[in-house]
Amino acid sequence: xxxxxxxxxxxxxxxxxxxxxxxxxxxxxxxxxxxxxxxxxxxxxxxxxxxxxxxxxxxxxxxxxxxxxxxxxxxxxxxxxxxxxxxxxxxxxxxxxxxxxxxxxx
Amino acid sequence: xxxxxxxxxxxxxxxxxxxxxxxxxxxxxxxxxxxxxxxxxxxxxxxxxxxxxxxxxxxxxxxxxxxxxxxxxxxxxxxxxxxxxxxxxxxxxxxxxxxxxxxxxxxxxxxxxxxxxxxxxxxxxxxxxxxxxxxxxxxxxxxxxxxxxxxxxxxxxxxxxxxxxxxxxxx
Numbered sequence: 001x002x003x004x005x006x007x008x009x010x011x012x013x014x015x016x017x018x019x020x021x022x023x024x025x026x027x028x029x030x031x032x033x034x035x036x037x038x039x040x041x042x043x044x045x046x047x048x049x050x051x052x053x054x055x056x057x058x059x060x061x062x063x064x065x066x067x068x069x070x071x072x073x074x075x076x077x078x079x080x081x082x083x084x085x086x087x088x089x090x091x092x093x094x095x096x097x098x099x100x101x102x103x104x105x106x
Numbered sequence: 107x108x109x110x111x112x113x114x115x116x117x118x119x120x121x122x123x124x125x126x127x128x129x130x131x132x133x134x135x136x137x138x139x140x141x142x143x144x145x146x147x148x149x150x151x152x153x154x155x156x157x158x159x160x161x162x163x164x165x166x167x168x169x170x171x172x173x174x175x176x177x178x179x180x181x182x183x184x185x186x187x188x189x190x191x192x193x194x195x196x197x198x199x200x201x202x203x204x205x206x207x208x209x210x211x212x213x214x215x216x217x218x219x220x221x222x223x224x225x226x227x228x229x230x231x232x233x234x235x236x237x238x239x240x241x242x243x244x245x246x247x248x249x250x251x252x253x254x255x256x257x258x259x260x261x262x263x264x265x266x267x268x269x270x271x272x273x274x275x276x277x
Contacts, residue, residue, distance in 0.1 A: 007110045008154075014216050016118050020125055022209045027129035029201035035134050035180060039141050042172065043125050046148050049164075057155045062234045062243045065160055069244065072167050073255040077262030079172050083179045084269035090183050 005058055013054040020047035034086055034096040038079065045075050114154060120147040134180045138173060145169045159237045 020043060027040030049068045056064025090096050124144040128137045145168040152161035233239055244252060 007108045008114050011216070012114065012118075015213060016121070018212045018216065019122060019209060022205055022212070023122070023125045023129060025208060026201060026205035029204060030129060030198060033134060035176065036129065036137055039128055039137055039176065042141065042168070043128065043144065046145065046168070050148055050151055053152055053155055053157050053160060056235070057157070060232060060234050062239050063247075065157055065235060065240060066244050066248050068160060069163070070248075070251060070255055072163065073259060076167055076171060077258050079175055080262050080266045081269070083175055084266040087179060087182060087270050096183065 005054075010054060010058050013051065017047045017051040017054070020044075020050070032097050032099055034089075034098050037098065038082055038086075042075065042079070045071065110154070114151075117147050117150045117154065120144075121151070135177070138176050138180065141176070142169050142173050145173070157235050159235075159240060 024040045024042075024044030024047065027043065028037050031037060031040070049071055052064045052068050052071070056062065056068075086096055089101070093100065121144055124140045124147065127140040128144060131137050131140060145164065149161045149164045149169070152158075152164060
């Protein structure tokens with residue numbers, strides 16, 4: 001069995017995932033549109049999932065992939081609730097610009 | 107250079123480029139389309155790692171369900187115009203600087219850390235990522251978290267319905 005990590009190397013996967021995660025962080029910091037912020041969060045979750053699968057292949061253990069399933073379930077729930085919150089914010093204030101949401105009171 | 111390495115490089119280039127375009131494009135619909143391409147290339151990475159079931163689930167959940175949710179929300183809010191005001195220049199500069207710093211620090215950490223793979227990587231040939239094995243692990247060792255995940259999805263569904271319901275007018 002010719003394994004993939006012999007030819008590519010786990011380091012390349014680590015660098016790819018680090019850069020992908022940083023792009024997600026950058027999107028959260030850079031944009032004002034709340035939907036794009038959500039998309040950046042999805043990119044960050046994907047980077048971590050990819051690293052999970054790479055290390056699961058590295059250790060030849062199925063538990064990493066099982067963990068990715070749970071992470072996907074949490075991501076789906078998070079997106080559903082988050083977009084519902086965004087819709088109700090849009091209905092109340094007419095915008096989803098994160099800079100205009102300063103009037104939240106604790 | 108083997109063919110797998112070339113495939114990996116092409117897929118990584120597509121992933122990083124579309125992720126950048128997702129962040130940078132002005133129109134939210136274009137962002138969503140680029141995000142779909144990014145998700146498909148990540149599914150390609152999963153296939154490259156021989157995790158077929160995970161690749162299928164990723165395409166169904168992310169490229170299917172989540173992207174439809176995003177597109178419907180964008181259409182509901184009628185946001186497909188490019189009128190977004192940019193953040194002040196100092197904030198954008200700070201975002202770029204922090205992006206470069208995070209990348210720099212994390213990559214340096216991984217370069218300078220103890221090498222995890224010492225070149226030789228032995229393959230036992232044991233089956234560990236077919237659907238059969240995954241199902242056994244999922245329903246034996248991770249039975250309780252599996253049930254909790256179903257409860258979580260149910261609660262999220264109820265919460266989304268309650269949140270997006272129109273409030274009644276107060277008297």
